[in-house]
Amino acid sequence: xxxxxxxxxxxxxxxxxxxxxxxxxxxxxxxxxxxxxxxxxxxxxxxxxxxxxxxxxxxxxxxxxxxxxxxxxxxxxxxxxxxxxxxxxxxxxxxxxxxxxxxxxxxxxxxxxxxxxxxxxxxxxxxxxxxxxxxxxxxxxxxxxxxxxxxxxxxxxxxxxxxxxxxxxxxxxxxxxxxxxxxxxxxxxxxxxxxxxxxxxxxxxxxxxxxxxxxxxxxxxxxxxxxxxxxxxxxx
Ligand code: ZN
Numbered sequence: 192x193x194x195x196x197x198x199x200x201x202x203x204x205x206x207x208x209x210x211x212x213x214x215x216x217x218x219x220x221x222x223x224x225x226x227x228x229x230x231x232x233x234x235x236x237x238x239x240x241x242x243x244x245x246x247x248x249x250x251x252x253x254x255x256x257x258x259x260x261x262x263x264x265x266x267x268x269x270x271x272x273x274x275x276x277x278x279x280x281x282x283x284x285x286x287x288x289x290x291x292x293x294x295x296x297x298x299x300x301x302x303x304x305x306x307x308x309x310x311x312x313x314x315x316x317x318x319x320x321x322x323x324x325x326x327x328x329x330x331x332x333x334x335x336x337x338x339x340x341x342x343x344x345x346x347x348x349x350x351x352x353x354x355x356x357x358x359x360x361x362x363x364x365x366x367x368x369x370x371x372x373x374x375x376x377x378x379x380x381x382x383x384x385x386x387x388x389x390x391x392x393x394x395x396x397x398x399x400x401x402x403x404x405x406x407x408x409x410x411x412x413x414x415x416x417x418x419x420x421x422x423x424x425x426x427x
Contacts, residue, residue: 245387245416248424249274249404250362251395252303252341255286255293260395264292266405272418273297275360276395277341280305280325287332294333299420301339302326302357311346315354322355339421360421362392368400377403382410390421 254260254276267274276293278300283290293300304310305321313321322340330336340357347359364384368377377399381391391407393400408418 245411245414246419246424247385247388247411247416248390248419248421249393249408250277250341250360250390250421251275251393251404252277252343253279253282253307254395255282255289256396257286257289258396259398259401260286260289261292262398263395263401263404264289264296264298266401266408267298268296270405270408270412272408272412273299273420274418275299275301275339275421277301277303277339277360278325278329279303279307280321280328283325283328283332290329290332294335299339299422300329300333300335300337301341301360301421302329302337303341304343307343309344309346310342310351311348315350318351319354322357326357360390363389364391366391366393366400366403368393368397368403372397372399374399374402374406378406378410381407385411388424390424 249272251260251263251274255278263274273296276298278290280302290300302322302325305325308321310318310321326337338357339360340355341360342351345361352359364381366377366381371377371380377393381403385391385407393404395401395404411418
């Protein structure tokens, strides 16, 4: 008898939970439909309440690249999108005009390194020299000392944090473009992983990366995103 009553109570609890779940599902579905119809994107949450559209920063490492960077710059210009470039010092020679164009067209230019090594595995003086020399090279072209650094492999440590005045910039979304080398797979991965406030890591040294970047921009713009440079995302 006691067991029967317990079973009945349990049944009631389960039924109540199911009702709650169904109610929640309907609520979420309605919000989704509202978001889709109002304004055609996802920027409007409910009547009268306008949500800030998402912002993202596209970042490109390992340039400037003689073959691909200018195609990317053309595509960015056509879409009026600004990106952040982290340059390799030893790639700058002979590509000064590309760096000049990045600056002129409003992109952020930061330091990647001189020789693409893991800076935390080098003697501190050598690591500092790599960053210093790359910064000077960029400054000699743009007239501006870079304020941001993207450490190769994201490798950074306390000693470098203390000695380097540039702000390190990491990433939230890794396109893995250097490995995938397939435009649609890169686009798919980035579109799946990206959310508001993210920093996307790409490399302007492959045709597939440049093609993918431009498709990603078109998709995110259509979803109401705004592109910013990393200095606009990092708040200190
Ligand atoms: Zn790199």
